[in-house]
Amino acid sequence: MFGVFDILRDNWLLLLVGQYPSGPLGGISATLILSVLGIVLAFPLSVLLALARLSPWRALRWPATVLVYVVRGVPLLMVILWVYFLVPMLIGREVSGFTTMLCTLVIYEGAYLSEVVRAGIQALPKGQIEAARALGHSHLGTMWFVVLPQALYNMLPSMLSQFISTIKETTLGYVINVQELTFAANQINNQLLTKPFQVFFILAMTYYVVCFSLTQLALWLERRIAHKRLGAKAIPLTDGEAPPAPTVAAPL
């Protein structure tokens, strides 16, 4: 255990930014950038998918449902393999591991996030939609002006949970040599060879601190939203120890 602080002292830069500037940006910076980009780009896709799944038009509903079920039913590694194979074929040139991972995350999280958005929309009292339609709004207008603003706000804690999942999913970039935190840790281990437990302990604890803090943030958000939506009598949806696991939690 005593090696932990030495390892940290010697390698903190690698863990923080990878081999930058003599290489691509790596370490935890890459992890966070990948996660943020992944979830931000996945978000519009997820809203579209959710709306498609709830739309009255079968031509939209079925493909969207199939896509979501397929992505939900297949391991993330498989999606990575597919993207690694298909994207260069589609755009005609080689893509970096980082781009591959980003595309994978966008598709994977897009599907899972669409379930969260869908749940949020369906949880809204029917009266909201009825009132909007009674006032003359079209289906899309109802969605845009009445349903989505409320649903998305209510689902913020769940979306934050998905973001935390995304951070955990970036670790699979290791398998295709994306220079994120797990890759950096393995580099250190391959150099040191004598202290594997300490290295991976540091790795685990780093992720733990990041994800745990975000989890606490999600909890705080959830309490705040419940309070706002329900007034002073708000009862948190969970026991105050874990935010609502996203309806389709992808533990990775």
Added chain:
Amino acid sequence: MLSPNPIAGRPSPDPSGQEDAMILFNQVDKWYGDYHALTNVCAEVKKGEVVVVCGPSGSGKSTLIRTVNRLEEIKSGQLLFDGHDIHAPMSSMALNKLRSRIGFVFQSFNLFPHLSVLENIMLSPMRVLGVRRTDAKAKAQQLLERVGLSSKAGAYPAQLSGGQQQRVAIARALAMEPPAMLFDEPTSALDPEMVGEVLSVMRSLADEGMTMMCVTHEMNFAREVADRVWFMDAGQILEEAEPETFFTSPQHPRAQRFLSDLRAH
């Protein structure tokens, strides 16, 4: 042992009457933190008596009735049920045994949704009292007939109306053959048209001589069935009287205000 009755003019209950007391409150006090929920409650329910407890919301009536089977704890004082000190320190086995002898009917029925109506009634005699399955079943069917729901033996709670569920809940409590029954606002969660069917079951129980303590807002029931009415406010029993006396000429000013508020409806 009993302190003098706080109502001026009424004589203290005679000591010999204490042997008939099914439920005895002796200087019972309860606090929720700083809030004094029950204040120096002294009262008794005699064997075969029907007592109705009424009062405005927040008066402590539900808290009072829940102390009888120790769903609520008390801070000081004594509570005897059929001679047993309910709040004395005791093993959980002993408490369970005592509870099995106190029938309790909840406002929200609390039937077990994963069991059929018949199974709901049979479960506790079998598992708590050790009654044999065939005997429990026969008793359950008898009780279902008693409350008018024989046809619903195989149904599940979610398939029944509120009034039907509450009648099953009464049968479930009766299956344990308790010497007394406690009712905590049994009809408050029911739609108006279903209140009558539950009250008539309660009335028939009273007619058979069951000792009953009911917290209820149903004033007609109180007038026609109760032997005595307790009026509670702010954790105290402010007035105890026979129904006719209570409803026509209440003594305590808060009781008077309560009744006139009710009539104003």
Added chain:
Amino acid sequence: MKDFDLLAILLKPEFGAMLLHGVWKTLQIAIGSWLLAMTIAIVLLVVRLTPSRIAGRIVAGYVSYHRNVPTLVQLMLWYFGIFSLLPDALQGWLSEHNAETILSIVALGLCQAAYFSEDMRSGLRSIPAGQAEASRALGHSYIGSMRHVMLPQAIRNAVPALVNHSVSLFKNSSLAMAIGVAELTHAVKEIESQSFRAFEAYSVATVMYLIFSLVIMAVGAALSKRYSIVGAR
């Protein structure tokens, strides 16, 4: 794009063998870790229900660790880290007996146990308070209440979440590839690199994973229906 030629993969004996071996390994890991996870989850639940504050904290810590650390990292910590701390004799024995598979099962099982126990706990907490009161009021002991009233309802409530997490567990078996287990994803990656038929190879694996996932979900739906509370909306 080359012609889609599924049989080129399936018929070639060595590819067929790799696929079969991959499926077998995947099933080993998935079933092994599922059983381990369920067992530990029940233990965690029982510990959590004891009145001891410390026990509650320990379980909460266990759950917190396994939910916040990525599964792949947990796997690495077990295989590279904890393995190296084990006594030499144990290391030797494990190395001869599929260390990768065993450690995968251990890591994945312990991880999923955290999720399963939380699902069961939510199932318990979603039971209305009146149920416990009613059963205590009738004289049932704590254990009796649990056995006859609370747990039957808790399990019914928890089934959807448990099914979801079981599918996740199954998919997580693919992570074992990162520590060298020749499970299904590894197998098709190998086939692809040897035959250059990525489309066909990946499709086979995709279809297989989908079938497994759908089977698990169907079993869950059937269980849900069979034990559903009659009449509940």
